[in-house]
Amino acid sequence: MNNSPIKYVLRLLGLVAVMLFISFAVLKIILPQIAEPKVFKIVSTPDVMERGEYLFNSVLGCPVCHSERDWSAIGAPPMPPIGAGRSCRESDQSPLGLAEGGGFPGTICFRNITSDDATGVGEWTDGELMRAIREGIDRDDNAMFPIMPYFIYAALSDADTKAVIAYLRTLPPVDHPLPETDINFPVGLAISLIPMPVRDVVNHPDQADGIKYGEYLAKVARCQFCHTRRNSRNRLPDMAYEFSGGVKFQGREGYFYSTNLTPHETGLGDVSLEEFIQLFRRKPGQATGEIDIMPWANFSGMTDADLGAIYGYLQSLPPKPTGGIEEL
Numbered sequence: 001m002n003n004s005p006i007k008y009v010l011r012l013l014g015l016v017a018v019m020l021f022i023s024f025a026v027l028k029i030i031l032p033q034i035a036e037p038k039v040f041k042i043v044s045t046p047d048v049m050e051r052g053e054y055l056f057n058s059v060l061g062c063p064v065c066h067s068e069r070d071w072s073a074i075g076a077p078p079m080p081p082i083g084a085g086r087s088c089r090e091s092d093q094s095p096l097g098l099a100e101g102g103g104f105p106g107t108i109c110f111r112n113i114t115s116d117d118a119t120g121v122g123e124w125t126d127g128e129l130m131r132a133i134r135e136g137i138d139r140d141d142n143a144m145f146p147i148m149p150y151f152i153y154a155a156l157s158d159a160d161t162k163a164v165i166a167y168l169r170t171l172p173p174v175d176h177p178l179p180e181t182d183i184n185f186p187v188g189l190a191i192s193l194i195p196m197p198v199r200d201v202v203n204h205p206d207q208a209d210g211i212k213y214g215e216y217l218a219k220v221a222r223c224q225f226c227h228t229r230r231n232s233r234n235r236l237p238d239m240a241y242e243f244s245g246g247v248k249f250q251g252r253e254g255y256f257y258s259t260n261l262t263p264h265e266t267g268l269g270d271v272s273l274e275e276f277i278q279l280f281r282r283k284p285g286q287a288t289g290e291i292d293i294m295p296w297a298n299f300s301g302m303t304d305a306d307l308g309a310i311y312g313y314l315q316s317l318p319p320k321p322t323g324g325i326e327e328l
């Protein structure tokens with residue numbers, strides 16, 4: 001039987017396979033979106049360095065990922081040598097600290113970003129570092145795994161990014177080689193879709209406008225990312241749920257849900273500015289036996305003024321019940 005339905009189906013499947021192969025091949029050629037690293041040299045002054053140190057440690061939390069952590073203390077503070085990287089995530093491990101999701105799609109390392117030439121970023125240009133931080137492309141033009149929150153740091157102003165890089169350069173070199181990142185197919189291909197060039201100037205927000213500046217900080221400090229439920233399609237925060245919490249995280253000892261930061265009664269509705277600031281003053285080392293996802297140890301270094309700006313911004317948002325939108 002020449003025209004049996006089975007043969008027909010097989011032929012159709014073959015065609016689909018060929019088409020899939022061609023589209024993957026096309027994607028592979030045109031992706032990822034890469035811009036040349038910008039060419040500039042950062043002029044580091046004491047003010048720039050102070051800003052960079054503050055952003056790196058207390059606001060952006062780079063050491064939270066790029067250092068080993070003390071899991072026995074509240075907020076699991078990063079341990080020296082700061083920035084030297086930490087043990088890699090492998091496919092048989094649960095994605096610690098990530099929102100709900102299966103095992104790990106390969107080997108991903110929290111890289112050594114000290115100024116070591118061979119195993120750190122000592123030889124990278126300022127432009128290459130800026131591209132890595134905000135655009136997610138490494139020195140060899142590879143798309144970086146989006147645990148590195150470059151898609152959030154894309155909002156970081158040019159001035160702040162340069163300050164971070166100026167400070168990064170002062171991390172003493174640590175010889176700590178780590179394995180290459182190795183992401184399994186097809187996740188690797190999907191990842192290469194994520195990086196986006198930042199072509200325009202990213203202006204610094206007017207720090208005198210408390211609410212605007214608070215919005216900026218709540219974005220780059222990743223408050224929005226962790227406290228907003230994700231869209232199931234692209235895993236990015238779904239603005240309908242913005243800041244209303246309820247995101248599930250896997251911790252070392254079970255699951256944690258991020259809290260509601262909107263001025264709803266189930267969120268920060270009854271929390272005063274002073275109480276809000278005090279939440280951030282719990283010092284690393286005040287062990288409670290409970291290990292959090294939220295990087296308190298880093299945020300505890302934020303100034304009252306900056307926490308106040310975040311608070312003011314959060315209080316200006318529409319109140320929403322935890323993890324959701326108001327029932328209509």
Ligand code: HEC
Nearest residue numbers: 060061062065109110111113132138144145147148149181
């Ligand atoms: C939530 C965790 C996380 C945070 C926070 C984070 N990183 Fe990363 N970073 C990573 C991971 C994971 C990689 C490796 C990605 C890969 O290999 O695909 C990485 C890679 C990098 C690289 C590329 C290094 C290399 O050798 O390829 C640089 C540079 C970098 N990060 C700088 C920073 C800076 C600066 C900050 C703070 C502004 C920061 N990171 C914050 C997780 C993080």
Ligand code: HEC
Nearest residue numbers: 221222223226249256257258259279292293294295299310
């Ligand atoms: C990596 C994810 C993550 C980031 C980043 C993050 N949070 Fe959280 N946050 C959580 C989780 C999860 C909880 C629930 C308690 C816990 O596990 O720490 C929480 C709890 C809180 C609480 C409640 C604390 C209490 O004791 O009632 C406040 C307030 C808060 N976060 C504010 C913020 C602000 C402001 C920022 C940005 C500066 C921020 N969070 C960034 C995940 C995060």
